[in-house]
Amino acid sequence: AQTVTQSQPEMSVQEAETVTLSCTYDTSESNYYLFWYKQPPSRQMILVIRQEAYKQQNATENRFSVNFQKAAKSFSLKISDSQLGDTAMYFCAFMIPYSGSARQLTFGSGTQLTVLP
Amino acid sequence: DTEVTQTPKHLVMGMTNKKSLKCEQHMGHRAMYWYKQKAKKPPELMFVYSYEKLSINESVPSRFSPECPNSSLLNLHLHALQPEDSALYLCASRLIAGGPRETQYFGPGTRLLVL
Numbered sequence: 001a002q003t004v005t006q007s008q009p010e011m012s013v014q015e016a017e018t019v020t021l022s023c024t025y026d027t028s029e030s031n032y033y034l035f036w037y038k039q040p041p042s043r044q045m046i047l048v049i050r051q052e053a054y055k056q057q058n059a060t061e062n063r064f065s066v067n068f069q070k071a072a073k074s075f076s077l078k079i080s081d082s083q084l085g086d087t088a089m090y091f092c093a094f095m096i097p098y099s100g101s102a103r104q105l106t107f108g109s110g111t112q113l114t115v116l117p
Numbered sequence: 118d119t120e121v122t123q124t125p126k127h128l129v130m131g132m133t134n135k136k137s138l139k140c141e142q143h144m145g146h147r148a149m150y151w152y153k154q155k156a157k158k159p160p161e162l163m164f165v166y167s168y169e170k171l172s173i174n175e176s177v178p179s180r181f182s183p184e185c186p187n188s189s190l191l192n193l194h195l196h197a198l199q200p201e202d203s204a205l206y207l208c209a210s211r212l213i214a215g216g217p218r219e220t221q222y223f224g225p226g227t228r229l230l231v232l
Contacts, residue, residue: 035220042225043154043226043228044223045223045226046223047220050220089157095221104162104165104173105162107160109158110158
């Protein structure tokens with residue numbers, strides 16, 4: 001079974017600063033996908049970024065980037081130039097692409113990020 | 118377009134009521150999911166439909182009854198719920214195509230309060 005661990009329940013950062021959220025996972029699979037979702041106070045679950053394990057290059061989406069270390073099973077999210085709208089719960093998630101038609105997500109416990117003005 | 122819609126946004130019901138939650142997507146996704154989420158916790162998977170057939174039921178009590186009438190619509194019928202069933206209910210959908218396009222996209226959720 002796969003597990004996803006987010007060891008930082010809460011973090012805060014000053015507006016315009018950079019913050020890194022940690023995520024580690026455990027799996028015996030070699031091909032998988034990793035995701036970061038954010039859930040602001042509205043509680044809409046929004047996809048932030050996605051990484052395919054077979055890709056060496058770290059994914060980036062505007063101010064969001066990941067540091068994917070496959071051997072270390074680590075998948076951290078870096079948010080640059082933090083904005084007040086980045087305040088949210090961030091969930092790291094894992095999926096095996098060839099695990100049957102259901103393709104379930106395994107979520108970490110979440111990190112509550114607060115951006116301070 | 119990655120929109121999943123859910124209605125109603127909020128629902129208050131008594132323990133003897135029958136109500137339904139609705140989820141809709143028009144992205145051609147053939148896998149649809151129901152999740153239950155308590156505050157400050159990750160979503161918990163309840164049901165998965167693939168090609169309109171129930172493929173996973175995560176030991177959910179029978180007072181929750183899912184239905185997938187067509188490839189765009191997913192319902193969750195609620196009956197005789199308990200106060201501990203109060204939560205955010207999230208719907209998600211996914212393209213069945215192989216590769217990274219198989220990302221799950223979530224709706225805005227229905228906040229359910231059972232009195």
